[in-house]
Amino acid sequence: MAQLQNGYSNKKQLDIVVVGAGLVGSLEALYLAKRGHRVRLYEFREDIRKTPTARGRSINLALSVRGRRALKDVGLETHMIKEHGIPMTGRRIHRTDGSTYVIPYDANTKQCIYSVGRNYLNSLLLQESEKYDNVERYFNHKLIESNLKKGSLTFQRTDTNEQVHVTADLIIGADGAFSAVRKAMMKRPFFDFSQKYIEHGYLELCIPADDNGSFQMPANYLHIWPRGEFMMIALPNQDASWTVTLFMPFSKFKNLDTEEKLIAFFEKYFPDSIPLIGKDKLVEDFFAGSPSPLVAIKCRPYNVEDKALIIGDAAHAVVPFYGQGMNAGFEDCSLLDELFQKHNDNLVEILNEFSDTRWEDTFAISDLAMYNYIEMRDLVTRPSYRLRKAMDDFIFWLLPNFWVPLYNSVTFSTMPYSRCIKNREWQDQVLKKTWSFFGVAALIGGAVALKLKHFV
Incomplete structure (x- = not known):
């Protein structure tokens, strides 16, 4: 037994x-x-x-x-990781011009999600x-x-x-x-x-495997099309297809009520996804269901x-x-x-x-x-976000036991979630004081330089 x-x-x-x-x-x-x-x-x-x-x-x-x-x-961990899970090492961000760039989840210790x-x-x-x-x-x-x-x-x-x-x-x-x-x-x-329902719903689409049964995009990433108020993501599947999820306000879903509006919308915001999904399949899948709520x-x-x-x-x-x-x-x-x-x-x-x-x-x-x-659909595209992430990654590399970035603490540790937030708040205060110190030091340095120049 x-x-x-x-x-x-x-x-x-x-x-x-x-x-x-x-x-x-x-x-x-x-x-x-x-x-x-x-x-x-x-x-x-x-x-x-x-x-x-x-x-x-x-x-x-x-x-x-x-x-x-x-x-x-x-x-069951080994089976899921070795036999089924597909590693995703970072976010691959898709711009509207079709170009992409990668934001690693963990540039230092190379951990990934599956x-x-x-x-x-x-x-x-x-x-x-x-x-x-x-x-x-x-x-x-x-x-x-x-x-x-x-x-x-x-x-x-x-x-x-x-x-x-x-x-x-x-x-x-x-x-x-x-x-x-x-x-x-x-x-x-x-x-x-x-309970709280957000004003955004989701609708699932699919990028199929190519004619050779292979992935149409680099497989080891979470692909994101961030567009400010809305976004689309894609996660890889075992059969080389992609589960594509469009997150968007219900009002925008409602406005896409014809094939022409849908194609025009995707051509404007997600043009590189159209040949991957297929125009006919996009129309079929989009109108086959309705957006689901998130609570x-x-x-x-x-x-x-x-x-x-x-x-x-x-x-x-x-x-x-x-x-x-x-x-x-x-x-x-x-x-x-x-x-x-x-x-x-x-x-x-x-x-x-x-x-x-x-x-x-x-x-x-x-x-x-x-x-x-908010971060995924908007902030990832901003220079301030990328600068903060670069700083977090650098300090984490320099002092791994002292400074653990928020995403790492949530995703790659078992630190209690509430402590993850407190840790982030502490880091914000440290950086704020650091910037304040350097700002004051710069002002003092400038004043001293001007004074010396005056005497010279």
Whole structure:
């Protein structure tokens, strides 16, 4: 038995229900299974391994250090990095004249992020759970009623309409941004909740492989077409295609209501992408769907006593512009596992500490993600941005243990997100004082020079 092999046979086995068999729910099931607990995984949708295209559109995922750490804990990091992930070493910026330039993510230590397929990773996590006899999977189960304080749930099978009643020692809601478990929490007093829809939506397009089955652009980059108020990005796929995502205000999407307007818009702002996508395919894909909204969610507390907990997007959905949504959700699982170890599976202590400490960092990454959209669509084109990045990279090279740039701390470390922000604020103050000092020194030097010249 898997739980015996992992050395937890002498501990009390908890009965845990995880709602949501997406990325975070499937990963959390693996963590709990490794600890020897009984896990029942319930999912509203069908098994993604049987109908991998049924989930609809989704933004590609960027796997970085926090997510890699979690995958390493369950034995899947090497496979994802070596067998599936495509390394992206920096941003390749596309100008309107078709020329490009590169902004490395980490010019000093050469770290990179990895483009991974959402469906592939989800399927891999579910497949791994098949190795544990203490994990049960139930698909096509819609949560319709909850009594979180009592640890009871009622599901309705979407294929038969049968109602299924379950109870558990612990309920973990990993059921996404529109979480049914969180909805039940919102009925309780002292639950704080806010959501923010940004005025920009996204629509996915595709750059296919060329006739030889190869990439049409340099593969090891996140390609960005920054245009101030809007932008387009492209991430590489395993089949040499590119998932292209256009982020733009809904009002601009609405104005592109004819083929002629769409082509004229792309010829003006993204001319080099037209031959890559193909004019006919561009028109077909653009008008085949509609732009999707982007929402950020903040809430707390994450737990109901020792009976229920929400993690991942259910607890802290963020906009995708820092590539940290999945990574932050996976980090939830890593931190929870540490707390299970620290508190010897005592649910009261585990859930209270997680809820009391995690919110500050998830609020921080939500704010960082909002800021990074402005950086990606606009600031990357400004000389001031490139100058600051060059300074950060130089000081980081000179004093790597003293000065870690914001992007590096968020993406290539496990520094708490809130500390990443505080670290950046401290760096801003240091640079401000440095510039002030040199400015004053220059003024004094100029005055002295003039005085000396007068006496001469």
